[in-house]
Amino acid sequence: MHCVLFLSDQGNLSSVRHIVLVLSGKGGVGKSTISTELALALRHSGKRVGILDVDLCGPSIPRMLSAQDKDVHQCDSGWVPVFVDQEKSISLMSIGFLLEKPDDAVVWRGPKKNALIKQFINDVAWGDLDFLIVDTPPGTSDEHISTVDSLRPFQPLGAILVTTPQAVSVGDVRRELTFCKKTGLRVIGIIENMSGFVCPHCSECTNIFSSGGGEELARHAEVPFLGCVPLDPQLSQSLEQGRDFIQEFPKSAAYPAINHITQQLLQQAEQQNS
Ligand SMILES: Nc1ncnc2c1ncn2[C@@H]1O[C@H](COP(=O)(O)OP(=O)(O)OP(=O)(O)O)[C@@H](O)[C@H]1O
Numbered sequence: 675m676h677c678v679l680f681l682s683d684q685g686n687l688s689s690v691r692h693i694v695l696v697l698s699g700k701g702g703v704g705k706s707t708i709s710t711e712l713a714l715a716l717r718h719s720g721k722r723v724g725i726l727d728v729d730l731c732g733p734s735i736p737r738m739l740s741a742q743d744k745d746v747h748q749c750d751s752g753w754v755p756v757f758v759d760q761e762k763s764i765s766l767m768s769i770g771f772l773l774e775k776p777d778d779a780v781v782w783r784g785p786k787k788n789a790l791i792k793q794f795i796n797d798v799a800w801g802d803l804d805f806l807i808v809d810t811p812p813g814t815s816d817e818h819i820s821t822v823d824s825l826r827p828f829q830p831l832g833a834i835l836v837t838t839p840q841a842v843s844v845g846d847v848r849r850e851l852t853f854c855k856k857t858g859l860r861v862i863g864i865i866e867n868m869s870g871f872v873c874p875h876c877s878e879c880t881n882i883f884s885s886g887g888g889e890e891l892a893r894h895a896e897v898p899f900l901g902c903v904p905l906d907p908q909l910s911q912s913l914e915q916g917r918d919f920i921q922e923f924p925k926s927a928a929y930p931a932i933n934h935i936t937q938q939l940l941q942q943a944e945q946q947n948s
């Protein structure tokens with residue numbers, strides 16, 4: 675792994691208007707998927723977006739955005755993130771770009787991980803951004819505390835909590851809510867992902883697991899429920915191939931859900947502005 679320490683005092687996040695953390699209680703619930711699709715949807719709304727992938731143990735966003743073969747560069751104020759598209763409207767920084775091989779494991783103890791997270795937060799030259807989406811590892815660990823502590827001076831808009839409908843996953847999100855409360859991180863809302871399966875033949879949505887757990891939890895915790903994203907084969911196909919799902923499948927079942935969530939995020943950002 676190439677790892678260079680920069681001493682930047684220029685406040686690389688000072689021209690980022692809204693910082694959004696994406697959290698989940700357990701792995702595999704679709705946190706990186708939601709981060710990626712929100713970034714793409716915000717881009718379609720004309721926003722400039724950065725994604726910071728601090729999921730050190732499973733950095734999947736470079737592949738989801740077909741950027742895994744790109745490299746980060748260095749400038750006087752730190753790392754220059756990778757631009758995902760030609761218009762340079764989505765920039766991405768991920769530990770995936772620092773690994774010799776994409777499948778290399780990061781076997782580090784906590785302090786080293788925390789130091790890298792701080793470096794990621796302070797030393798990436800994002801430039802002017804409307805939104806920075808921060809994809810975190812699953813759970814609530816030291817890495818999360820480091821991330822929230824380092825972002826606090828920049829007044830993040832808050833956290834989006836991702837769950838799946840199963841009770842066990844919803845239970846894990848309860849711990850995320852406690853984490854947000856204890857660290858003073860505002861909750862933007864809860865998303866229930868993989869909520870029902872969309873048949874690729876007839877587009878009928880079937881609830882495989884129980885549904886509504888995310889919404890009920892949101893009501894109970896008195897935080898906004900942002901919506902349900904169905905398990906949609908067209909979405910996983912786009913992610914596998916690193917393509918823009920929103921552009922490719924505007925009629926798919928997951929599309930309106932992602933769009934609705936994005937509109938609520940934009941509204942909350944507007945309120946933060948005013
Ligand atoms: N709504 C969805 N429809 C179809 N496939 C989905 C959906 N959400 C997630 N997936 C698929 O599920 C898998 C896990 O998603 P993802 O990597 O986003 O989860 P994660 O919570 O970020 O995982 P990790 O714990 O590794 O960080 C991926 O293969 C993704 O393509």
Ligand code: SF4
Nearest residue numbers: 873874875876877878
């Ligand atoms: S109608 Fe029912 S059985 Fe037929 S393809 Fe769709 S989900 Fe499957």
